[in-house]
Amino acid sequence: MEILRTVVEPLLTEALKSIGVQNAHWKKMLVPSRERDQGDLSLPCFPFAKQLGQAPDTIAEKIAQALQSAPAIGEVNAVAGYLNIKANPQWIASKVIDGQIRIGDARGNLSSNDREVLIEHTSANPNGPFHVGRARNAILGDTLVRLHRLYGNKVRAEYYVDDMGKQVAVLAWALENMTKSEVDSLLNNDDSNNPQWAGKADHERVRWYQAAQLARQERDDKQAIEDEISRMVHASENGDQQVLQSFESAYQPVLDGMLTTLERLGIKFDTFTKESKFVINGDVARLMEQFAGLEIHGTADNGAQFLDLGARGLKGKTEFFFRRGDGSSLYATRDIAYHIWKWSQSDQLINVLGEDHKLQAKQVGLTLKELGQKAPQVMFYSFIKLPEGKMSTRKGNVVFMDDLLEEAKAQAAAVVAELRPDYSAEQVLEIAEAAGTSAVRFNIIKVSPDKGFTFRWEEALAFEGGSAPFVMYSHARSCSIAKKCIDSGIDIDAVMSQDAIDIPSEMPVGLVELLRSIAVHNDILEKAVIDRRPHLFANQLLHLSTAFNSFYRDCMILNDGEVNKFNFRISQTARALMRTAMEGLGLIPLEKM
């Protein structure tokens, strides 16, 4: 609780001086209390024991007595060698009532500094529909974008389009050289695809891609196919406009289909940058020339070139190849050119990458440093597995995002229809869409990115406990009560702007817990943003919602047509915080559900 720390630190400095502690090392020992019942900030007194020649219990006791009181400080107690300080709930309440709690805006309308953060995420090869595994990148990346905006940063969300290389070449080749019946027969007429996605290019064209992959292994003329694809790949890497154009017409509809899926999850990008840009404009060629002059540069027998990053701390295989024997560039080389360009666009770079890219990211980072540039920050995430094992399109062991979202909506609709029998069918579907997509997002956001994650339908579609609908429900309740106030003729604007609001001297536990949660809300947002750990904020929103529900139980806002102004103001603050936090996580803040 940082707002409490600013008050407590000077007082604690004095108190510690009075018992003989002069230096300020203790400041980093003053931490949020682990035992929430005990306090908001705690100072373990064990390290002072040796210095003062006294028992930690005694020291804690002495500090407690020497600590000057202040309006911010509620209880101070000394327990088992800890000095525990609890904020005065009335003091927190006064801060809330005075509007001193930052609400924020995840849509980016409240940027409070001029730095711009460029967050690159997703950047999936445009060769097929998103499955749940690939979507973890998009959901985490978009959440990071939103949280930065909520925090007050200017953000640019960027998609790096892989518009050259083998994967798109295969897709382009297939679309130009294979008929539908060929594709169908190669895939054994197995159309397990959901017919609902007929006409959606990512689902349609991926069949050509898959069929081509089989053709490359099975067909009699497979060598000819390979030669042709190889020719296209190399032409693209040399910036051949005609080939690049044919690639684009192959992948663009696929990419559009993928983006449609993401849009349903509230995910949007500000800019798209094509990989070929840096080949065409000569950056890649110049970069390779520059590499050749570096002291860690090396050349293989066939003329391929590399940098030996072993000298820069890379372990394992230390040769980082940036140029093939035939002189063409490699993916990582282009990625470095891309990063140099990105640094010209922004002060802070963040990439969201799967754990399989760790080595490559390390190589790019070290090379950028070798060139005198900074390495980007990276948020890595572990892969999503299915209970049956690794997700694999080839083996058909895959859950498509489009199907998941449909299923989520259908199951949510069943729940809504049962819980709210009086709602119209249209209303039910609207709520179901919001609850379903939010649930899917939240399910992925709330776990730590570096934790392996097993996708289970029953968990993704759980609509209670620690889920998005739980949060949405708390928020909807806060909206409902406000609406009720308006409906009973109360001028809520007047209540909100009224200066003197009495703060009750007695507070029920639900209210106190809500105030404490509000008081740490922005601390946790900051930590989640700086540490790139969105799940921390997801957790906070869960706590805030739980606290709101307890407050709602304990504190009547509307009683016999009379509004309790204090409770109403607290409720409205919580409502605003829940709303912006939900937007920050990409959940849809319905006002009624």
Next chain:
RNA sequence: GGGCGUGUAGCACAGCUGGAUAAUGCGUUGGCCUCCUAAGCCGAAGAUCCCGGGUUCAAAUCCUGGCACGUCCGCCA
């Protein structure tokens, strides 16, 4: 074989820049709707924090050695 990551109640997951009685949800279980949305609230039971050693006043957290799982170790992307 080497690098990196993960291992915490039946299940899932938080805590990991050392600090108290290891938090939360599901599941199990007991209560609460004549009272602002019960998708809710309140209570109970449930944990050798993967294993062994070490550092420390203090280890789930740091070091070290194992084990298990994931991932990478392409002149692929």
